[in-house]
Amino acid sequence: MSAIEVRGIEREFEGGVKAVRGVDLDVAAGEIYAFLGPNGAGKTTTVRMLTTLLRPTGGTARVAGHDVVSEAGAVRESIGVALQEAALDPLMTGRELIRLQATLHRLPRAEGERKAEALLDRVGLQDAADRRVGTYSGGMRRRLDLASALVHEPRVLFLDEPTTGLDPVSRKGIWEEVRKLNADGATVFLTTQYLEEADQLADRVGIIAGGLIVAEGTPRELKAQVGKPHREVERAREVVATLGRPLPAKDGLVLLELEGGAGQVAPVVRALDEAGLAVESLDLVEPTLDDVFVAKTGRHLETEDEAPAEEAA
Amino acid sequence: MSRLAANLRIIGALGRRSIRQTFRRPQLMAPIIIFPTLLLAVQTGGAGSAVNLPAFPEVNGFLDFMLAGAMIQSALLAGNSGGIALAVDIEMGFTDRLLAAPISRFAIVLGRLAGTAALGAFSAVYYVVLGLIFGARIEEGVIGVLLMIAFVTLAAIAFGGIGAAIALRSGSASVVQGLFPLVFVILFLSSAFFPYELMLEPAATVAEFNPVSFIVEGVRDPVISTLTGEDAWKAFASIAAIGGISLGLSSLALRHRLRVGS
Numbered sequence: 001m002s003a004i005e006v007r008g009i010e011r012e013f014e015g016g017v018k019a020v021r022g023v024d025l026d027v028a029a030g031e032i033y034a035f036l037g038p039n040g041a042g043k044t045t046t047v048r049m050l051t052t053l054l055r056p057t058g059g060t061a062r063v064a065g066h067d068v069v070s071e072a073g074a075v076r077e078s079i080g081v082a083l084q085e086a087a088l089d090p091l092m093t094g095r096e097l098i099r100l101q102a103t104l105h106r107l108p109r110a111e112g113e114r115k116a117e118a119l120l121d122r123v124g125l126q127d128a129a130d131r132r133v134g135t136y137s138g139g140m141r142r143r144l145d146l147a148s149a150l151v152h153e154p155r156v157l158f159l160d161e162p163t164t165g166l167d168p169v170s171r172k173g174i175w176e177e178v179r180k181l182n183a184d185g186a187t188v189f190l191t192t193q194y195l196e197e198a199d200q201l202a203d204r205v206g207i208i209a210g211g212l213i214v215a216e217g218t219p220r221e222l223k224a225q226v227g228k229p230h231r232e233v234e235r236a237r238e239v240v241a242t243l244g245r246p247l248p249a250k251d252g253l254v255l256l257e258l259e260g261g262a263g264q265v266a267p268v269v270r271a272l273d274e275a276g277l278a279v280e281s282l283d284l285v286e287p288t289l290d291d292v293f294v295a296k297t298g299r300h301l302e303t304e305d306e307a308p309a310e311e312a313a
Numbered sequence: 314m315s316r317l318a319a320n321l322r323i324i325g326a327l328g329r330r331s332i333r334q335t336f337r338r339p340q341l342m343a344p345i346i347i348f349p350t351l352l353l354a355v356q357t358g359g360a361g362s363a364v365n366l367p368a369f370p371e372v373n374g375f376l377d378f379m380l381a382g383a384m385i386q387s388a389l390l391a392g393n394s395g396g397i398a399l400a401v402d403i404e405m406g407f408t409d410r411l412l413a414a415p416i417s418r419f420a421i422v423l424g425r426l427a428g429t430a431a432l433g434a435f436s437a438v439y440y441v442v443l444g445l446i447f448g449a450r451i452e453e454g455v456i457g458v459l460l461m462i463a464f465v466t467l468a469a470i471a472f473g474g475i476g477a478a479i480a481l482r483s484g485s486a487s488v489v490q491g492l493f494p495l496v497f498v499i500l501f502l503s504s505a506f507f508p509y510e511l512m513l514e515p516a517a518t519v520a521e522f523n524p525v526s527f528i529v530e531g532v533r534d535p536v537i538s539t540l541t542g543e544d545a546w547k548a549f550a551s552i553a554a555i556g557g558i559s560l561g562l563s564s565l566a567l568r569h570r571l572r573v574g575s
Contacts, residue, residue: 081410
């Protein structure tokens with residue numbers, strides 16, 4: 001059974017701007033589906049329609065078996081929503097926010113309080129629960145937002161760009177939590193502009209551009225559609241591996257540590273040329289202070305962002 | 314739990330949040346307490362001899378006359394502050410969090426107004442206590458005090474509806490904040506701070522028929538004289554009319570916001 005079933009959904013705003021132009025979707029129960037696209041592609045507008053915050057101007061959508069227009073109340077009872085930019089009141093404390101969310105979902109007072117404590121524990125915010133949200137770091141806000149979306153144990157969870165603006169460590173923390181939720185049985189629909197996030201988390205990915213889905217499939221299927229460059233990168237990695245120490249790098253890049261520095265660039269270029277591999281660009285990267293930090297402390301400097309806020313108050 | 318009880322619980326929770334928000338954000342609290350108190354102090358200190366003017370109502374002191382004005386000023390500004398807070402919620406996306414929950418859409422407005430009502434009641438008690446400390450005398454005693462608190466509370470709801478309607482329509486805190494000077498124009502063109510019988514035309518006529526004057530007179534009546542039913546029902550009718558219109562406008566503005574989705 002589909003947890004989310006969308007047929008030709010459209011949204012036209014005043015002034016004739018069509019943000020979503022006929023999207024079809026089927027997300028199976030228990031699946032993690034990532035909606036991948038750049039800013040303005042129509043991701044958030046689609047999520048707002050599926051979460052009943054915005055009426056479609058065309059097409060139909062059913063979430064958890066309910067129509068988003070004619071059965072909007074039933075949809076809201078079945079879903080959890082963590083919105084973009086974590087729409088939290090900075091003047092409330094974390095505990096107040098989750099308890100309010102429990103009340104909004106009509107949980108009895110005692111059950112709401114019990115759930116709030118359990119969720120604060122789960123996302124590691126128990127120590128900060130009585131601090132105002134305004135003092136939280138970005139990662140803490142996202143975790144609180146996620147916890148508040150779970151208070152009524154929703155069947156379908158919508159996460160709109162859950163890790164945008166977060167440092168890598170906080171991002172991975174959110175990914176772990178999403179995986180756990182999915183393992184507990186929740187269907188997760190998330191939007192992201194990060195390729196790695198979709199690759200790491202999603203069972204299936206829909207790529208949206210200009211309000212239309214332009215590709216859909218598992219990350220492996222999608223990558224196989226554009227497979228040749230990947231194989232060439234792998235070949236390049238093999239060719240240059242004997243000339244230096246290969247380092248982990250993003251898709252499509254080969255990163256090589258050269259003991260001899262700039263003096264060793266020429267042999268690398270020659271080796272690639274002899275292997276018949278065209279090089280799109282070649283950069284000589286100087287070590288950064290972050291590299292120094294990693295070498296000296298064993299961790300990235302950006303992971304420290306969260307620490308002062310966690311320890312504050 | 315019945316549907317009504319569940320909705321009342323949600324409105325109560327949103328009302329409590331609204332009160333906490335006001336107490337935690339000084340810029341929302343200041344207009345309700347500090348500004349009217351300052352104006353009360355300045356006017357009673359500087360214009361106290363106005364009570365000796367011919368045609369000035371018979372009062373024990375200028376403070377007795379001014380108390381109702383301060384209370385209604387506070388109620389008007391509480392309504393404006395509630396509107397600003399609602400607009401801030403819209404701007405930061407908190408309203409979307411509420412709209413994504415399985416609650417009545419209008420509960421969002423009613424929750425805000427419940428908070429505004431509580432702040433209205435709080436300010437009424439504050440001004441009664443302040444007045445009594447500084448020598449005011451409430452002729453109608455405890456019944457009069459209760460009536461004053463009831464009128465100020467209801468007036469805060471009615472004025473809060475106007476703030477909510479503008480917040481929902483504009484979605485902008487600065488637009489609602491822009492109404493701040495208008496509150497003073499409405500107050501000065503009423504009998505809040507001066508008897509309209511002593512005003513010059515056309516202000517006197519405007520003040521005589523300004524619904525805010527009727528509300529002020531309803532609150533003032535138990536302070537300066539024994540209760541008259543006429544002032545009380547005129548105040549109640551004015552509050553009901555303003556409240557009916559403002560809640561109707563809030564409902565329309567909410568529907569528009571839900572339709573356009575921004």
